Amino acid sequence: MKAGRALWVALTVLVLAYAAFHLRQHGNLGSWFPGCLFHRVTGLHCPGCGMTRATYAALHGNFGLAFRMNPVGVILLPIALGVLGIQIIGWVRGKRLNWFPETTPKLAWALAILVIVFWILRNIPCWPFTLLAPI
């Protein structure tokens, strides 16, 4: 257990929790959430576009709308955050935890290709690819 690391993690969790609370109460429209700058500059959707709206929907229990905003992100982000959470617990304790199997090359490449293909497809401006872009 390392006190400095635990403090950092606690601070980060606190900030994230406040951001989630603020987002849930006020929504992202008209609030101070800046939105995707990649989208603002290029007009394209990045793999993460729609995640703020998806989080807002999910925080209100509307998982269907969350999925509609960013189908890949809504599935992938909780998994990634879960794995990272375990890694961070190990980091704070100063000892790696082997609670999950190591990623195989196949899985890693599948994820890389998934994200890139998703990025391309959601920018094709015709049905059914428009379903992948946030509304």
Next chain:
Amino acid sequence: MQWYYSKNGTQLGPVAQSELISKLASGEVSPSDLVWKDGMGDWIPASQVSELSVLRPPAPAPAGSVPAAPPYSPPVSPYAPPVAVTQEIPSYLWQSIVVTLLCCLPFGVAGIVFAAKVDTLKKAGDIVGAQVASANAKKWTMIGFIVGLVINLLAFGFSFLSAFMAQSQQ
């Protein structure tokens, strides 16, 4: 950690440890070249630095040929024998996915691709390659994280400020 190295009497660097390791792996820096980093008393050959030599793979045996006795046997160098690498080579896969999904910048995608390379190279036994890919994955994930954080904080501050100004004008 920044390393300096010397080639033909010229001091070069600073370079990151991962970069020096890849230079050693590619032969750009030879094991007898002197290296130094802050905190070391004097310049010593790269082969004597445990941080650098642990990562060096065993010399590849020429495939398919029986090595004949070398006509000239080189002086015994004080190499640490290649240690079986059991150390972790982080791939930063999940970190780069989170950065990609939250920071909305394409740097994270580069991180994911390098992370996938780490796993492939690690499985193939290419420890140095995996180290280099790991360093690259870390680099791109950090760039995505920092750039995303700074830009979003700036945008946040800007919209906060303009909201504040609009309010005070009323």
